[in-house]
Amino acid sequence: MIIRKNIIKSFLKKEFKQVFRDTRMILLTFITPLVLILLNGYAISTDVYKVRMAILDQDKTRQSRALIDKFTSSGYFVPHAYIGSAKGASRLLDTGEVEVFLEIEKGFSKGIASDKISMVQIIVDGTDSSRAAVIVSYVNEIASNYSMEFLKNRIRTLAMSKEIKVVKIKSSVDLKERFLYNPELISTNFFLPGILCLLVSSLSLTMTSMSIVKEKEMGTIDQVMVSPVSIMELIIGKTLPFVILGYIILFMVTAVGMLWFHVPFKGNVFFLMCASLAFIFSATGMGLYISAISKTQQQAILSTFMFYLPSVIFSGFAFPIYAMPQFIQYITYINPMRYFVTISRAVFLKGVGIEVLWMEFLLMTLLGVLFFYISARKFSKGFE
Numbered sequence: 001m002i003i004r005k006n007i008i009k010s011f012l013k014k015e016f017k018q019v020f021r022d023t024r025m026i027l028l029t030f031i032t033p034l035v036l037i038l039l040n041g042y043a044i045s046t047d048v049y050k051v052r053m054a055i056l057d058q059d060k061t062r063q064s065r066a067l068i069d070k071f072t073s074s075g076y077f078v079p080h081a082y083i084g085s086a087k088g089a090s091r092l093l094d095t096g097e098v099e100v101f102l103e104i105e106k107g108f109s110k111g112i113a114s115d116k117i118s119m120v121q122i123i124v125d126g127t128d129s130s131r132a133a134v135i136v137s138y139v140n141e142i143a144s145n146y147s148m149e150f151l152k153n154r155i156r157t158l159a160m161s162k163e164i165k166v167v168k169i170k171s172s173v174d175l176k177e178r179f180l181y182n183p184e185l186i187s188t189n190f191f192l193p194g195i196l197c198l199l200v201s202s203l204s205l206t207m208t209s210m211s212i213v214k215e216k217e218m219g220t221i222d223q224v225m226v227s228p229v230s231i232m233e234l235i236i237g238k239t240l241p242f243v244i245l246g247y248i249i250l251f252m253v254t255a256v257g258m259l260w261f262h263v264p265f266k267g268n269v270f271f272l273m274c275a276s277l278a279f280i281f282s283a284t285g286m287g288l289y290i291s292a293i294s295k296t297q298q299q300a301i302l303s304t305f306m307f308y309l310p311s312v313i314f315s316g317f318a319f320p321i322y323a324m325p326q327f328i329q330y331i332t333y334i335n336p337m338r339y340f341v342t343i344s345r346a347v348f349l350k351g352v353g354i355e356v357l358w359m360e361f362l363l364m365t366l367l368g369v370l371f372f373y374i375s376a377r378k379f380s381k382g383f384e
Contacts, residue, residue, distance in 0.1 A: 003236065007229055011237025012244075015211065019245070029207070029245060030252070033199050037253050040195045041261045046187040048134040052080040054089050054098040061109040063150075067120070070146050071102065076138045089123065099125045100135060112150065181349045189264065192257045193344040194317040197337055199253055200276070201283045201311070204246040206304055208287025212238055213300040216291075231380045239284045246280035247273075266351030272344070275357075278365040279340040285372030292379040311337045336371070339364035 019025045053071065057064050071077045080098050083089060089101040101123040111118035122139050126132040182189050215221040224234060257263040286307060294300040313319070314328065315337040321329055332338045339360040346352050354361055 003230075003233055007233045008237050008240065011233075012241055015238070015241035018211075019241075029203065029249070033203065033249050033253055034256060036199060037192070037195060037256050038260070041188055041192055041257070044187075044191045044195070046130065046134075047185075048131055048138070049076050051077050051100055051135055051138075052098045053077045053100045053102055054081045054083055054092050055079055056083050056086060056089065056101070056103040058106040059104050059108040063109040063112055064104045067104065067108075067146055068102070070142050074138070074142055076135075093123065093125055096125070099131075100139075188261055189349060190345065191317075192261060192263050193348040194315075194341050196250065196253045196257065197279070197315070197340045197344055198312060198317065200246050200250050200280060201337055201340075202308060203249055204242055204280050204283040205287045205290070205308060206301075207245065208239055208242045208284045209290040209294065209300045209304055210297060211242070212288070212291035213294050213297050216294075217296060232376075235288065235376050235379060239288060242284050242287070243277070243280050246283070247276065250276050250280075263348060265348050267347030268353045271353045271357075272347045275340060275343045275347075275361055275364065278361070278368045279336055282336040282364070282368035282371045285368065285375045288372070288379055289375035292375065292381075311335050314338065315341045317341050333363070334367065336364050336367045339367075 019029060055068060057068065068079075072079050077100065081088075081092060083092075086101075086103060089098075089103070092098045093101060101121075103121040103123075105119050105121070108118045108120070120143070122136075124132050124135050124139070179185060212221065215224070229237075254265075258265055287304075290300055290303045290307065294303055314321075314324075314332045314335045316332070317337075321332050321338065324332070342360050343357050343364070346357055
């Protein structure tokens with residue numbers, strides 16, 4: 001089948017004219033992605049700091065104040081309220097004013113002085129389980145540091161009083177932590193490459209499906225079909241403009257992520273562009289399929305939503321795939337977004353290329369070709 005370049009150029013001109021002469025389309029295509037990347041960049045964060053804490057100090061000694069200072073000076077906890085009884089903590093936790101309640105029982109310092117176990121109670125709001133787990137890890141680390149410092153001071157005091165002659169404080173394990181790829185553990189660096197995938201998919205999918213369905217409602221698609229334009233030329237002419245727009249969105253969002261949020265980019269730009277082409281190809285292909293099964297724009301919007309939401313959930317963007325049930329993990333293998341999210345994050349943060357990500361790239365490309373082929377067949381049958 002011969003594809004005439006002049007026909008494709010005519011479609012490109014027509015589609016871009018429709019985009020640029022409609023103010024709403026300009027906002028949807030160019031302004032909305034920038035607004036969304038800025039909002040999501042600030043709003044989506046799993047970093048845990050400035051945790052509001054209620055404090056009940058029943059001991060009121062130098063040792064209890066030192067423990068409280070350990071929490072408040074760490075940068076993770078903020079003293080929101082000093083209360084006089086445990087009943088006040090229940091109200092603060094119920095209303096969400098605080099996330100942590102620290103209670104130091106009376107006799108805390110005496111227990112330490114007599115080498116007995118001193119009890120400290122920590123109550124953490126577990127509504128958000130992942131956040132609560134991070135808070136508990138901070139609590140354990142601060143408590144361990146406090147105990148270790150007290151132990152060292154105790155041994156030094158004994159040594160200075162000559163109750164013991166030689167003091168050697170040694171640890172059998174010297175643990176040194178090192179975080180690769182994202183040393184500061186900034187959650188924005190993890191989420192923004194994934195948001196890039198979501199925006200490119202959403203806009204490519206929506207614009208492709210709505211463009212064709214809109215022409216169906218207006219009746220202009222029938223005029224195109226009676227013209228000397230082949231089905232393949234129509235499919236390419238209607239999808240290619242949105243592939244180009246998908247690339248423009250990709251560059252815009254990547255630039256904002258790197259320049260505004262300082263997300264590191266350590267990989268190969270050419271490889272990311274090739275992977276993006278395969279992903280945009282699959283998204284526009286699915287948009288073509290939605291346009292083939294939809295008769296109105298309302299149907300297209302609903303169909304797009306029903307396809308897009310599961311693809312985001314099963315992509316590993318927010319929830320790790322390995323934590324999903326086994327049968328759900330099998331479903332994710334037919335989701336192109338799963339592979340693009342993996343590729344995007346690896347290229348941005350790890351700097352790896354096709355030598356590591358060849359399997360993800362291959363499967364995503366095959367799915368893109370398959371989706372586009374099925375969509376083109378369905379679209380063609382609709383006009384036979």
